[in-house]
Amino acid sequence: MDEDTEIENLMENVNLEYMLEFETDIFLNMIPRSQCALAIVAKGLNLDLVIFNILKVYCDPGNLILVLNASDGEEKYFRDKLKNENVHNINSGVNAADREEKYLSGGIHFITTRILVVDLLKNRICIDKITGLIVLRAHKIFESCQEAFALRLFRQGNKTGFVKAFTNSPESFTMGYCHVEKVMRALFVKGLFIWPRFHGLVRQSLKEYEPQVIELHVPISDSMKKLQSVLLELMNITVNELKKITNALDIPEITVENCLIKKFHKILQAQLDLIWNQLGGKSKQLVSDLRTLRQLLMTLFCSDTVTFYNYVMQYQTRDYTSVAHWVYFKPADMFFSLAKALVFSGNREFNPEFCGKWKVLLELLKVEIPNEIKSSNYKDSTVLILCSDQKTCHQLSRLLTDGPHLYLLTMALKKKIKFSALSKQFKDSCGDVQHIFAEDEISDIGPKETKRTKKEQSEGGSSKKIGSEDQTEESEDTEEYQSTYILTMSQNILEKSSDDFGANDTTFEPVSQLENMDLSQMCESLTRPKILIQTFKANNNYVSLQNTLEILKPQYIVLYHSNVTAVREIEMYEAHRRNETPCKIYFLMHTDTVEEQAYLTALRREKEAFETLIETKRTMVIPEDQDGKSDHCAGLQRGITQPSKDTRKGGQEDGPHRRLVIVDMREFRSDLPHLIYKRGIDIEPVTLAIGDYILTPEICVERKSLSDLIGSLDSGRLYQQCIQMMRYYTKPMLLIEFDVHKSFGWQQKFIMGDDIENFGIQQKLLLLTIHFPKLKIIWSHGPYATAQLFDELKHGKSEPKVVEAKALGGGEADLDLIESKYNTNLYDFLEKLPGLNMKNIHEFLRKGHSLREVLSKSEEELKELLGNTADAKAFFSILHEEHIEKQEPEPKFKKGGKFKSFRRNKC
Numbered sequence: 001m002d003e004d005t006e007i008e009n010l011m012e013n014v015n016l017e018y019m020l021e022f023e024t025d026i027f028l029n030m031i032p033r034s035q036c037a038l039a040i041v042a043k044g045l046n047l048d049l050v051i052f053n054i055l056k057v058y059c060d061p062g063n064l065i066l067v068l069n070a071s072d073g074e075e076k077y078f079r080d081k082l083k084n085e086n087v088h089n090i091n092s093g094v095n096a097a098d099r100e101e102k103y104l105s106g107g108i109h110f111i112t113t114r115i116l117v118v119d120l121l122k123n124r125i126c127i128d129k130i131t132g133l134i135v136l137r138a139h140k141i142f143e144s145c146q147e148a149f150a151l152r153l154f155r156q157g158n159k160t161g162f163v164k165a166f167t168n169s170p171e172s173f174t175m176g177y178c179h180v181e182k183v184m185r186a187l188f189v190k191g192l193f194i195w196p197r198f199h200g201l202v203r204q205s206l207k208e209y210e211p212q213v214i215e216l217h218v219p220i221s222d223s224m225k226k227l228q229s230v231l232l233e234l235m236n237i238t239v240n241e242l243k244k245i246t247n248a249l250d251i252p253e254i255t256v257e258n259c260l261i262k263k264f265h266k267i268l269q270a271q272l273d274l275i276w277n278q279l280g281g282k283s284k285q286l287v288s289d290l291r292t293l294r295q296l297l298m299t300l301f302c303s304d305t306v307t308f309y310n311y312v313m314q315y316q317t318r319d320y321t322s323v324a325h326w327v328y329f330k331p332a333d334m335f336f337s338l339a340k341a342l343v344f345s346g347n348r349e350f351n352p353e354f355c356g357k358w359k360v361l362l363e364l365l366k367v368e369i370p371n372e373i374k375s376s377n378y379k380d381s382t383v384l385i386l387c388s389d390q391k392t393c394h395q396l397s398r399l400l401t402d403g404p405h406l407y408l409l410t411m412a413l414k415k416k417i418k419f420s421a422l423s424k425q426f427k428d429s430c431g432d433v434q435h436i437f438a439e440d441e442i443s444d445i446g447p448k449e450t451k452r453t454k455k456e457q458s459e460g461g462s463s464k465k466i467g468s469e470d471q472t473e474e475s476e477d478t479e480e481y482q483s484t485y486i487l488t489m490s491q492n493i494l495e496k497s498s499d500d501f502g503a504n505d506t507t508f509e510p511v512s513q514l515e516n517m518d519l520s521q522m523c524e525s526l527t528r529p530k531i532l533i534q535t536f537k538a539n540n541n542y543v544s545l546q547n548t549l550e551i552l553k554p555q556y557i558v559l560y561h562s563n564v565t566a567v568r569e570i571e572m573y574e575a576h577r578r579n580e581t582p583c584k585i586y587f588l589m590h591t592d593t594v595e596e597q598a599y600l601t602a603l604r605r606e607k608e609a610f611e612t613l614i615e616t617k618r619t620m621v622i623p624e625d626q627d628g629k630s631d632h633c634a635g636l637q638r639g640i641t642q643p644s645k646d647t648r649k650g651g652q653e654d655g656p657h658r659r660l661v662i663v664d665m666r667e668f669r670s671d672l673p674h675l676i677y678k679r680g681i682d683i684e685p686v687t688l689a690i691g692d693y694i695l696t697p698e699i700c701v702e703r704k705s706l707s708d709l710i711g712s713l714d715s716g717r718l719y720q721q722c723i724q725m726m727r728y729y730t731k732p733m734l735l736i737e738f739d740v741h742k743s744f745g746w747q748q749k750f751i752m753g754d755d756i757e758n759f760g761i762q763q764k765l766l767l768l769t770i771h772f773p774k775l776k777i778i779w780s781h782g783p784y785a786t787a788q789l790f791d792e793l794k795h796g797k798s799e800p801k802v803v804e805a806k807a808l809g810g811g812e813a814d815l816d817l818i819e820s821k822y823n824t825n826l827y828d829f830l831e832k833l834p835g836l837n838m839k840n841i842h843e844f845l846r847k848g849h850s851l852r853e854v855l856s857k858s859e860e861e862l863k864e865l866l867g868n869t870a871d872a873k874a875f876f877s878i879l880h881e882e883h884i885e886k887q888e889p890e891p892k893f894k895k896g897g898k899f900k901s902f903r904r905n906k907c
Helices: 003-013 021-030 048-058 072-082 096-104 113-121 146-157 170-174 179-187 200-207 222-245 264-278 281-302 305-316 331-341 356-376 390-402 404-414 424-433 439-459 463-478 491-495 519-525 545-552 564-577 594-619 665-669 672-678 706-715 717-728 756-771 783-794 802-810 815-820 824-831 841-847 851-855 859-866 869-880
Strands: 037-041 064-068 087-090 107-111 132-135 162-167 191-195 212-218 382-387 484-489 508-510 530-535 556-559 584-590 643-646 652-656 660-664 682-686 699-705 731-737 776-780
Touching (some): 021 037, 021 191, 048 132, 072 107, 087 096, 096 113, 113 146, 113 682, 146 162, 146 672, 170 179, 200 564, 264 281, 356 382, 356 556, 356 584, 390 484, 545 564, 564 594, 665 682, 672 783, 699 706, 717 756, 756 776
Parallel strands (some): 556 584, 660 682
Antiparallel strands (some): 484 530, 643 652
């Protein structure tokens, strides 16, 4: 059967009429069974429809399709849309037997990568029966990751199945050397399809059904212009200072313009990680200052003036100014003065400035849109307001229901901002609001706040504490924030003229959100025009904004914040609607501001990324066997298997043999098992009670990252683990593994142990070596170095026995018992409690339904549950008795310096 006939047969159940022309082209390029390719598309060009149709084509019991890297929302969306019994979900809640049965039934399986790797190694899935793999978010695939391990195992045992990968993050492929080639090698694909927004077919598809867009360029006040200018000047000074200190480094990313993009600090941190320990304290603080200044700049345009002023005040405390550098730059004083002027006038009179977009938004929702609704008689019209974050959604909801004056006054009282009185201008404008808050109530706020502030300042603390307090306050506030707010237009707004409304007339009414109803049901139940305020990411029930638009079908969309992805998804939504009445889109943007510049910078960076990809595709050389379908594929080659030596033959080599490392199941969260496998060493996934890696019958390795090492030393868990390793293995080892992306060093360069925390860790490690003389401590720069180290340690040694390793320490529990049936975090927590051990913990987890129920049990009942009197007594004691470390009494002295209760030792 030729490829054209195969495609015709596959597309019998697919309706291409609903797809746009460029979506159809992507679908036809990716659908052939022999096609192994990577598709890189621009942000916002949603491929849900393309992926849905590919899944629909192969949704048959005769096929076995595995989908990797799908989020919970995406999985729910595709499953609901397919509505097919052949679509399955494979997660930690499905045991091994059920997984094998589901694999045999065929169909589409949304599966987690770690479970797939284990099942492939355990031969629970017939690799040669897999039709193909669909990989989402392909830009996250790199050589050592778990997805690459699963793809390698798949391609080694299956030479006919396909791999189809998708991503909408072109900028991710511009970081590093030959990044797109590396991703393609890890995916085992030869085809590369690039779809930027400026692609001719994309432009033609979207231009035919363009939405009606009204750009509203909102000017900012003179005070906000000055604040923006001062903040940019502070950022420029900080950038120049950082470049002076790190002049030996070539970091072109450090520019004021790049500081405005959202992922700037992630990019900068990734470049500085390798030399982070060589940077001085000033350099690190300047990087932190850049983050702070960018946050202040974004907050200036996203939040109200009261919230912004309250945020600024956190950076005037003594604790913060003692460590930060930007507050001592010359423009800083002007910045704090201008921030204060946004809220106060005269002698601390409360007269806050309104956000420029508020006036435009209120005019749209009170005048223009209601007038259009009246003329068109669309009583069930829906207005969708899109914001960048939940805080702004909450802000706009309160603004529309309470009015700007009441909202700002409420925020000032909530933030406990001290002011002497309301200004005359604010009183005249707020109308009936002033009777809600009496003057004596307002004046009482001042002294209380002053006292509280003085108390906080007297407590002192570090700059980290200020950040943590800020995060705590934000976390408390976010409890009331939601991703969606629903309001309705009052009947008066459709009957009155706009001139008849007062400054604080209630024209919008909030809708109580029912938990058992989704958005579509709630909107259908409302008869008056509706206003929905949402973030760009919609809510957890939808994969993308495009799906939200398809369900809600709004007639009016207000883009309160600019976002490239949101703009394009709206374009896609309008193009799919085709001949229907186009919706009206209002695009609000502050002109000549960093908001506009950040939007343009995002467009420019994406354009440059696609130009780089196009040039790379033109010049790169793809090996003929890169898809892995050839047995001689270089990407599938593993390390050379070492020959064994037979002592009976005088140590002569007896040919290659199978080398094996036994790996604990929980270690599959790391990259190390894959790198060990690539060196030609087979790995056996087992739930181990002792150690993480068993290299030989004598060598047991406990692997610790730096954070895990510190936690284990503090909790005492490492001590218990070392006891077990010493008991059963003659050569126990503790491996301390650093992060491959960070510097390999325990302390900063040229610093000799004056860090109290690091010195305490070193003391504990010394005590560990004193207590366990046979324990070997080894260091590794990262997983690549660790894999090589394990290879060298195994050279010429006999192989470990899986049955013996499982039996040691009572570790006969299966993966499905610990990893699937039980919460691993809870399992690790209970394992540390006195009275619970490997012999009784599984029985305890099976019969103890909840901790609340266990707390109500008596000691005799716990004895029946644990099967041992001593264990029950210890467990009951830790649950119900207070355990305080006993302190030795201080020696008492008599006059003259002699001991009262102790005698001097005689020589």
